[in-house]
Amino acid sequence: MQKFLCAMLLSTASATGAFAQDAKPASDATIAAQRSMAAQLPVDDGRDLEFADRGFIGTLADPIITNKDGKPVWNLGAYDWMGNSASPDTVNPSLWRHMGLLRKHGLYAVTDNMWQVRGFDVSNMTIIKGQTGWIIIDPLTSRDTAAAALKLVNEKLGTRPVSAVIYSHSHGDHFGGVRGIVNEADVKAGKVTIIAPEHFLAETASENVMAGPAMGRRATFQFGTNLAPGPQGQMGSGIGKGIGGGDITLISPTIDIRKTGEVREIDGVNLEFQMVPATEAPAEMNVYIPAARTFLAAEIATCSLHNILTPRGAKVRDALSWSGFLNEAVNLYGDRSDTIISSHCWPRFGQSEVKGWLSGQRDNYRYLHDQTVRMMNKGMTQVEIAEALKAPPAIGDQWFNKGYYGTYSHNSKAVYQYYLGWYDAVPANLNPHPPEVRAAKMVAAMGGAKKLLAAAKKAMKAGDYRWSSDLLNQLVFADPKNVEGRALLADSYEQQGYQAESAIWRNMFLTGAAELRRGMKAGVSTQSIDMISAIPTGLLLDSVATRLDPKIIGNAALTLNFVISDRKETAKVTVGNAVMISEMGTGHAAPAVTISGPRQLFLALLFLKMPAAQLQMAGLKIEGDRSVVDKLQAALDPMPGAFNIAEP
Structure with missing residues (x-):
């Protein structure tokens, strides 16, 4: 049963291969835009390159990381083709420089008894030498890349067990x-400690289970999952390479950190924590290592402006709090740190670098916040603010403040949304037609498809790809079978991708182009049976409730008791008014049906919708009105799959 569940839920959780390269060259307008960008870039003083190379010990001889079945899930050398050449016309020169630094991979010494493995995933694994074993901070995204990283550590530094794991925050790549690095039996036996910020599991469930299907599909665009690395393809994610394949796993934390300044002795090493909730993740913390005079800024400070609202979707973040926590970090740890690292990108060395890096990014988020609010209070809308707001040179000319991941355009809209929501107060935008209806009316109002195509071609010839894609998107949503319109929209998206300084904007534009040309492909799943198994049952049942179809359940009133034998849990489930309410630790006095068994069988019943009769043969016990089970199961949507984005 376990293997079957894994196969079902992980069917899209490994690399799926890239779109066929059907790319066009850079247009004259794009070439001119790239040259203009190159002329505006600040002087490169070489510090980033020196910091990115410092402490290199070695990397794996074989660049291909495979899973247990021998299937490749990560290629360390995926960007070797870049060499030391100048940026091609199809890549923004600022992004080209940035990716030249991010593509480095291997084991690096940070300071005494502290190392990082970089380039084995989108994130970094940090290693601290404890008295008896390794303390690992952020064990990457998948079992396979983490195992390969630990193998390199043991080969280069000597084999030791893992004594503790720290999750800096509630995102899967951490x-x-x-x-891949610890056995759950050792965790349960107390041999391995797992530490996480308060509310870690609840926020993990919210992002990866509750909204996981939608986020997973959108992440295919954000990270360019189906784009091959190349001068006309994927150029990383702005804070790392890309998202690899392999199993996403999770073991529940054994220790929650709840307050800033909390100190824990872990395997003989004192660690101090700074809580930074509602910044890059709802549950997040930074780690200070006093003996190493090193501050790990998790993901609130990296080599790029981050996202206040990530394009893949998440809870909007608090830019003001983000800036405030960076300021707190300067005050608490700036004078005590000689080195600063993060869970992405490369370190910086020297106390002045630590304070300059933290304070520079503090100012970036504060300026973004304050100026968005200032313009907002003048009556400017999201789009107007995004067009007007730019970082001043003192902030924007610092390489680590550039928009390789987040952008001022996207983030200013997020700040606006944080305070005012999506509605801009213009009545015409309060109740517009849905996209397909509006598109058909717009095409008709412009005089039909031929006139719209002519206008779009004129815009493209002038290099106004923003306007051409706006026009052509209307045509494709009105008539997705319009071959010429699809092809031109793909071309328009492609040129905008080539020009983008943000790696993820590039990915989104190029993925849109690829899907218009070649159709939709599956991406990387954010869910796995292992992760779901670690999520508290109550949170899982809340997720199940979001799949209840009111048209199917109708006016049915259902009462069920769940008895989860292997976890000694009970749940009271009530369905009425097309709503499913679950309460843990209690039950109906006289339920219509009681279902008993191990939680794996409940997952199969509610997530995979396996027939109840088949699950009864596997050990699920159903007492009472069996039709109640059938009605509930029939009313649950299947686990969502991929959906269209670039077309209706």
Whole structure:
């Protein structure tokens, strides 16, 4: 049963191969834009390159990381083709410089008894030498890349067990590889400690289970999952390479950190924590290592402006708090740190670098916040603010403040949304037609498809790809079978991708182009049976409730008791008014049906919708009105799959 569940839920969780390269060359307008960008870039003083190379010990001889079945899930050398050449016309020169630094991979010494493995995933694995074993901070995204990283550590530094794991926050690339480095039996036996910020599991469930299907599909665009690395393809993610394949795993934390300044002795090493909730993740913390005079800024400070609202979707973040926590970090740890590292990108060395890096990014988020609010209070809308707001040179000319991941355009809209929501107060935008209806009316109003195509071609010839894609998107949503319109929209998206300084904007434009040309492909799943198994049952049942179809359940009133034998849990489930309410630790006095068995069988019943009769043969016990089970199961949507984005 376990293997079957894994196969079902992980069917899209490994690399799926890239789109066929059907790319066009850079247009004259794009070439001119790239040259203009190159002329505006600040002087490169070489510090980033020196910091990115410092402490290199070695990397794996074989660049291909495979899973247990021998299937490749990560290629360390995916960007070797870049060499030391100048940026091609199809890549923004600022992004080209940035990716030249991010493509480095291997084991690096940070300071005494402290190392990082970089380039084995989108994130970094940090290693601290404890008295008896390794303390690992952020075990990457998948079992396979984490295992390969630990193998390199043991080969280069000497084999030791893992004594503790720290999850800095509730995003999968910071916990998903945990089973590649530790055994859950050792955790349960107390041999391995797992530390996480308060509310870690609840926020993991919210992002990866509750909204996981939608986020997973959108992440295919954000990270360019189906784009091959290349001068006309994927150029990383702005804070790392890309998202690899392999199993996403999770073991529940054994210790929650709850307050800033909390100190824990872990395997003989004192660690101090700074809580930074509602910044890059709802549950997040930084780690200070006093003996190493090193501050790990998790993901609130990296080599790029981050996202206040990530394009893949998430809870909007608090830019003001983000800036405030960076300021707190300067005050608490700036004078005590000689080195600063993060869970992405490369370190910086020297106390002045630590304070300059933190304070520079503090000012970036504060300026973004304050100026968005200032313009907002003048009556400017999201789009107007995004067009007007630019970082001043004192902030924007610092390489680590550039928009390789987040952008001022996207982030200013997020700040606006944080305070005012999506509605801009213009009544015409309060109740517009849905996209397909509006598109058909717009095409008709412009005089039909031929006139719209002519206008779009004129815009493209002038290099106004923003306007051409606006026009052509209307045509494709009105008539997705319009071959010429699809092809031109793909071309328009492609040129905007080539020009983008942000790696993820590039990915989104190029993925849109690829899907218009070649159709939709599956991406990387954010869910796995292992991660779901670690999520508290109550949170899982809340997720199940979001799949209840009111048209199917109708006015049915259902009462069920769940008895989860292997976890000694009970749940009271009530369906009425097309709503499913679950309460843990209690039950109906006289339920219509009681279902008993191990939680794996409940997952199969509610997530995979396996027939109840088949599950009864596997050990699920159903007492009472069996039709109640059938009605509930029939009313649950299947686990969502991919959906269209670039077309209706």
